[in-house]
Amino acid sequence: MKINFAKISFDKKDFDFTHNQFKIKGTFGKISKYLVKFESNLTGILETNCIRCGETTPINIDENISLLITNGIYDKEDKLQVVEIDGDFIDFDKLIKDELISIESGYFHCDSCKQDKNIFEKEY
Numbered sequence: 632m633k634i635n636f637a638k639i640s641f642d643k644k645d646f647d648f649t650h651n652q653f654k655i656k657g658t659f660g661k662i663s664k665y666l667v668k669f670e671s672n673l674t675g676i677l678e679t680n681c682i683r684c685g686e687t688t689p690i691n692i693d694e695n696i697s698l699l700i701t702n703g704i705y706d707k708e709d710k711l712q713v714v715e716i717d718g719d720f721i722d723f724d725k726l727i728k729d730e731l732i733s734i735e736s737g738y739f740h741c742d743s744c745k746q747d748k749n750i751f752e753k754e755y
C-alpha cells in the first residue's frame with residue numbers, strides 16, 4: 632500500500648491492509664504539514680528460527696506500532712523519532728517490513744529454550 636504524502640489530510644483516516652500473513656489495522660493523518668502520525672496494530676503468525684536449537688517456531692504477533700513519518704522537509708534539529716521517506720509516497724509495506732525485522736529480533740529463542748534459559752538462570 633502506497634500513499635501520496637501530499638494528499639494525506641489532517642483528519643485521521645482508518646486503514647486496513649495485509650502484508651504477507653500479517654494484518655495491519657489503524658489510523659494515519661497529518662499532525663503538521665510535514666509530519667504524518669501512523670498508529671496501528673499488527674497481528675499474525677511469525678515463523679522464526681530459534682538461534683539455540685534452530686527449531687522453527689510460529690509466534691503469535693500482536694504489536695502496536697506508532698510512527699511519525701516525514702517527507703524529509705522536517706526540521707532535523709527536533710529530537711522526535713521520525714521515519715523519513717524517499718520521494719512523495721509513503722510505502723506502508725516497507726514500513727511494516729522494517730518493523731517486522733525489529734519485532735523478529737526480539738524472538739531469538741523458542742519457548743523450550745527460553746524455559747531452559749530460565750532454569751539455568753535460577754540455578755545460578
Ligand SMILES: [Zn+2]
Binds near residue numbers: 742744
Ligand atoms: Zn530453541
